[in-house]
Amino acid sequence: MNKMLRLARQRLQTDWKIYLAALLLTGLTCSAFLLYQSYMEQVGLSYGRRTSELYLIADFQVELKADQLLPAAVQPTGAWRTRPTPELKATAHALRLNSPYGQLSVLALQPAANYQGPLPQPGQVLVNERLAAGLGLPTSGGLPLADIHTGKEITLQIGGSFNSSSATGHVLILYQDLQPLLTNSGFNVFLYDAVEQLKLQSALDALNRFYPDSLIITSQQAQLVAQQAVRDTYQGFGNLVLLVFVFLTLGVLTALLLSFIDSKRELSVLKSIGLMPKELWGLFLIAGLATAIGGFLLGVGLSYVASKIMAARGVLIALAPRHILSLSWRVVLAYVLAIAVPAGLARRATVNQLLYDQPIPLFSSKVTTLKRHRRLFDEELAQGWQVVQLPVIDGVLEGFVFKKEGDRVKVGEVLAFSPGWWGLTYTEYVAIIDGEVALWREDSGILAIKPKTSSEAAH
Amino acid sequence: MSQVIMETINLNKAFSLGETIYAVNNVNLQIMAGSMNVIVGPSGSGKSTLLSLLGGLDRPMSGDILLEGQSYRELNEDRLALLRRHKLGYVFQFFNLIPHLTALENVMLPMQFANVPNKAAKDRGLELLERVGLQKRSHHLPLQLSGGEQQRVAIARALANRPAVILADEPTGNLDTKTRDGIVALFQELNQQEGQTFVMVTHDPSLSKFADKVITMRDGMVVSQ
Numbered sequence: 001m002n003k004m005l006r007l008a009r010q011r012l013q014t015d016w017k018i019y020l021a022a023l024l025l026t027g028l029t030c031s032a033f034l035l036y037q038s039y040m041e042q043v044g045l046s047y048g049r050r051t052s053e054l055y056l057i058a059d060f061q062v063e064l065k066a067d068q069l070l071p072a073a074v075q076p077t078g079a080w081r082t083r084p085t086p087e088l089k090a091t092a093h094a095l096r097l098n099s100p101y102g103q104l105s106v107l108a109l110q111p112a113a114n115y116q117g118p119l120p121q122p123g124q125v126l127v128n129e130r131l132a133a134g135l136g137l138p139t140s141g142g143l144p145l146a147d148i149h150t151g152k153e154i155t156l157q158i159g160g161s162f163n164s165s166s167a168t169g170h171v172l173i174l175y176q177d178l179q180p181l182l183t184n185s186g187f188n189v190f191l192y193d194a195v196e197q198l199k200l201q202s203a204l205d206a207l208n209r210f211y212p213d214s215l216i217i218t219s220q221q222a223q224l225v226a227q228q229a230v231r232d233t234y235q236g237f238g239n240l241v242l243l244v245f246v247f248l249t250l251g252v253l254t255a256l257l258l259s260f261i262d263s264k265r266e267l268s269v270l271k272s273i274g275l276m277p278k279e280l281w282g283l284f285l286i287a288g289l290a291t292a293i294g295g296f297l298l299g300v301g302l303s304y305v306a307s308k309i310m311a312a313r314g315v316l317i318a319l320a321p322r323h324i325l326s327l328s329w330r331v332v333l334a335y336v337l338a339i340a341v342p343a344g345l346a347r348r349a350t351v352n353q354l355l356y357d358q359p360i361p362l363f364s365s366k367v368t369t370l371k372r373h374r375r376l377f378d379e380e381l382a383q384g385w386q387v388v389q390l391p392v393i394d395g396v397l398e399g400f401v402f403k404k405e406g407d408r409v410k411v412g413e414v415l416a417f418s419p420g421w422w423g424l425t426y427t428e429y430v431a432i433i434d435g436e437v438a439l440w441r442e443d444s445g446i447l448a449i450k451p452k453t454s455s456e457a458a459h
Numbered sequence: 460m461s462q463v464i465m466e467t468i469n470l471n472k473a474f475s476l477g478e479t480i481y482a483v484n485n486v487n488l489q490i491m492a493g494s495m496n497v498i499v500g501p502s503g504s505g506k507s508t509l510l511s512l513l514g515g516l517d518r519p520m521s522g523d524i525l526l527e528g529q530s531y532r533e534l535n536e537d538r539l540a541l542l543r544r545h546k547l548g549y550v551f552q553f554f555n556l557i558p559h560l561t562a563l564e565n566v567m568l569p570m571q572f573a574n575v576p577n578k579a580a581k582d583r584g585l586e587l588l589e590r591v592g593l594q595k596r597s598h599h600l601p602l603q604l605s606g607g608e609q610q611r612v613a614i615a616r617a618l619a620n621r622p623a624v625i626l627a628d629e630p631t632g633n634l635d636t637k638t639r640d641g642i643v644a645l646f647q648e649l650n651q652q653e654g655q656t657f658v659m660v661t662h663d664p665s666l667s668k669f670a671d672k673v674i675t676m677r678d679g680m681v682v683s684q
Contacts, residue, residue, distance in 0.1 A: 003571045014559055272516055273569045273616065274544020277536045345656045347536070351516035355555075400473055402521045414521060 004279060007270070008286035014266070015259040019287065021232055022255040026331065029248045030299020033241065033327055038317045099145050124159030132161060148413040152262075245334050252338035256288060260342035267346055269352035277347040284343035292335040300324060359423020368432045380448060385438070388429045390418050390445035397445055399427075401435045409449055410434055416447060464623060464656055465513065470522035472508055472679075481509040482484040483519070490624070490672075493654040495646070497667045500676035504511060506660040507552075507628055509676065513658060514549045514626045515539045527623065544572050548617030550627035554609040556601040562612045563597040569619040587615035591645060607638030608673035614642065618649070626647075628661040631666065638664065 008429075012019050067348045127139050137143075139161045146153045180308060260267075267280065300319075307317040341362075349360040370377060370387045377387045391398040399418025416429040431449060439448035465488075472483040482505040490496055497573055498506045511517045513524060515531055524531040534542060543549070563584050570580035573649060587598050591611035593604075601609050610630065617625055630646075631639040649655045650669075659666060664671045667673055674684045 003574075006571070009556075010559065265555070266557055269551075269557060270568075271540065271545060272514070272549050272551075272555070274540050274572050274620075276540040276544075279540075279572075350518055351514075352511050352516075355516075400520060402471065417520065 004282050004286060006088060007275075007283050008290065011259070011263070011283060011287045012290060015262055018255050018259045018262070019291050022252050023291050023298065025251045025255070026248065026292060026295020027302060029244060029297030030296055031302035031306060033244060033312075033330070034299065034303035034319055034323055035317060037241075037323050037326075038303075038307065038319050039315070041320070041323075054174050061341070079113075099143060118160055125156045127158055127161045129161045182289065239422075241330075245330050248331075249334040249337050252288075252335060253341055254282070254290075256338055256342045260346060264343050264357065265355045268351045271349075271354065274350045280346050281343045284339050284346065288335050288339040288343075288383075289332075296328060296331050299327070359419065361426030362424045364426040364428065366428050366430050368430055377448070380450075384433065384451045386431065386435070386449040386451075387439075388415065388447050390416055390429065390447065392443065392445040395443065397442055401440065401442075401447060403440070403447070405440050406439050407437045408435075409437060415449075461491045461493055463489045464527060465490040465658070466525045467509075467513070468523045468525070470509070470512060470524065471520050472505075472512060472517070473520055481505075481679040483512060485522070486679075486681050488674065488681060488684065490656060490658060492623075493650070493656055494671040495650045495669055495676060496656075496658045496672045497670040498658065498660045498674045498676060499662070499667060500682075504676040505679040506676050508679075510626050510628050510658065510660050513624075514547055515543050516549070544569060545620055546618070546623045548622040548625040550610075550613050550617045550625065550630050552629040552632055554601070554606075554613045556609055556612055556616075558601050560610075561598050562593060562615075563602065565601070565612055566615045566619055569616060573620050575620075578612055582639055583619065584615075587618055588612070589613045589675075592641065607634045607642075610634060610638070611642065611645075614645065618655075622655075624656045624658065626659075627657065629663075630659060631661065631663045639663070643669070 125143060127137055129139070132139055138157050138158060142155045143158055144153065178446045271277075271280070303319060307319055310317050310454045344362055345360050346354075348362065352358065353360050368386070369387055370381070370389055373389065374381065377385070380387060390401065398420070399416055403414040403415055409415060411431055411434055413431045414428050415431055415437075418427050418429075419425065420427060429447065433449060435449045435451040437447065438450035439446060443446075467486050467488045470483055470486040470488075471481065473481045476659060486509060498509065500506050508517070515524075515534075519531075519603070522612075526542065529542065530543075556562075560568070563566070565580070566584040566587055567577075568624065569582045569604070570583060575583070585594060585597060588594050593608060593611055593612055593615070596604060596608060601612070604612065610633065614627075614630065625646075627646075631642055636641065637683050643663075646657060646659075646666070647669055650657055661667065675682050
């Protein structure tokens with residue numbers, strides 16, 4: 001192990017420019033990944049928070065016509081009728097407001113509302129206790145609110161809380177002072193639980209009756225839309241991340257290949273004096289991983305600094321350990337893929353291939369039978385002949401044949417070989433029967449072996 | 460009666476240069492243990508190719524080589540590397556020292572591969588450098604050494620793990636007469652005193668003079684031995 005570390009250090013020292021380039025590339029990629037992922041997660045989180053609150057508080061929404069008021073009394077049918085809610089009996093506007101606790105639905109009461117429940121003082125809000133518990137809303141102090149369309153801000157004092165039946169519940173009840181904030185669309189928001197499902201359906205039916213022209217969106221639909229939006233966002237992000245790491249892999253691969261080409265002579269010497277191919281692999285692995293770790297740490301450092309700068313400018317980015325974790329396996333994967341090619345070449349190459357710049361076959365295979373033109377040799381194949389075909393391109397045989405017609409061959413003997421793909425592949429043609437070369441055609445590359453007859457075998 | 464240490468069986472190696480050229484064509488050789496062998500022949504006759512096949516630096520297309528009875532064909536690349544590490548010493552024509560290692564570090568390298576403890580490797584490295592007359596230059600980088608000195612470092616490196624066979628490709632080809640005589644004397648001494656087997660490719664008659672066997676090659680074939 002010691003010697004491997006020493007050799008790896010020597011490699012890094014010799015080709016330090018190339019490894020430094022790979023390290024910088026890795027560092028920049030890592031920091032871009034971390035910043036982007038952290039930022040996207042912030043976006044996703046706030047989106048997710050809104051989504052979950054929609055799920056929590058909104059069972060359906062009604063797009064109201066301009067300045068349309070809720071009727072003085074909505075009379076739901078069925079079980080609903082037995083327990084009319086105070087809110088539904090009021091004349092009011094419903095509207096959506098942003099708050100530090102997400103988007104809240106608000107019922108703004110008209111001055112003359114025939115409202116039966118608790119009333120806030122002008123400029124105050126009342127908080128629904130169920131919702132306050134669910135959202136972590138305070139039940140006293142100030143509550144900053146902003147209109148979601150105009151962005152107009154207002155801070156209201158929480159004047160107290162109220163209880164509503166489980167089937168209903170505007171988040172807040174505001175007094176008329178909010179009139180300038182009103183918009184043309186409003187929300188009427190209900191809570192429900194499983195027991196109240198039927199009531200919900202009744203309420204939906206009632207709203208449909210009262211607002212036949214309105215679009216009613218249930219929270220399930222809204223939630224689906226939100227989920228889809230989040231999924232789309234992350235899906236796009238996922239493709240981008242894949243692309244970034246494909247580029248990283250290719251970049252590092254190029255660097256390591258350069259280093260390999262640069263040090264072929266040295267590697268050949270190391271091999272000639274007995275460095276084992278598996279040790280050579282280790283050498284590349286150690287040098288590569290050292291670069292990967294360096295680049296990774298650089299990336300984490302860079303993104304930390306960048307996140308501080310961005311935070312100072314109001315862009316919230318939170319680097320989380322799980323981002324760093326998910327980054328680390330990506331970097332390792334990119335490097336392992338990138339290291340595999342030069343290390344594989346160095347491993348497979350003979351000393352002479354390295355020393356004299358000969359092509360190094362990265363893949364080798366064995367061929368034992370004809371792949372094309374089988375029907376031309378149906379009869380011979382049926383008699384147990386072995387027929388192989390070497391590639392012939394433009395009338396020139398691509399390969400070497402060790403045998404000529406009449407030569408004896410034994411099982412397992414290599415008959416011929418052909419290099420392919422500019423020397424990257426190497427195909428051996430191997431005898432699978434004992435016999436004699438009966439046919440060799442250089443123009444077509446066909447080599448056929450006739451099996452030994454039984455009398456010959458006995459002989 | 461000495462025994463055969465190295466043997467080739469129907470050894471073939473061809474190159475494709477438009478047409479197939481057999482650099483080594485069906486060569487059958489026997490090298491006796493402790494003998495001094497010289498391969499001679501005109502340029503392009505396949506001497507160096509044969510030597511690199513013997514050194515396991517390249518794979519033959521067909522045929523086999525046996526070293527102390529061990530077939531090269533049966534060895535995978537890792538095992539072949541171990542064979543090179545422990546049983547073979549190879550001296551290249553152009554030295555092939557690692558440029559950023561000192562003379563001593565170059566000589567110690569094969570011993571480090573063989574996991575010889577550092578102290579022992581250093582002692583042996585210095586001893587070998589002394590033997591080739593370079594004890595004072597042990598901390599010089601190859602670039603600071605002359606061609607003859609580099610060649611002597613390469614020889615010391617080849618001797619490091621006390622290999623059974625030393626293969627040398629034109630070991631005196633790039634050297635002046637004086638240095639050459641020194642190296643010839645060193646080879647003779649190693650051969651006679653330590654019984655090391657030598658196979659050398661050379662044009663140099665002063666090396667052939669001491670050879671137990673002169674192998675002459677032409678067009679990839681052994682024409683006399």
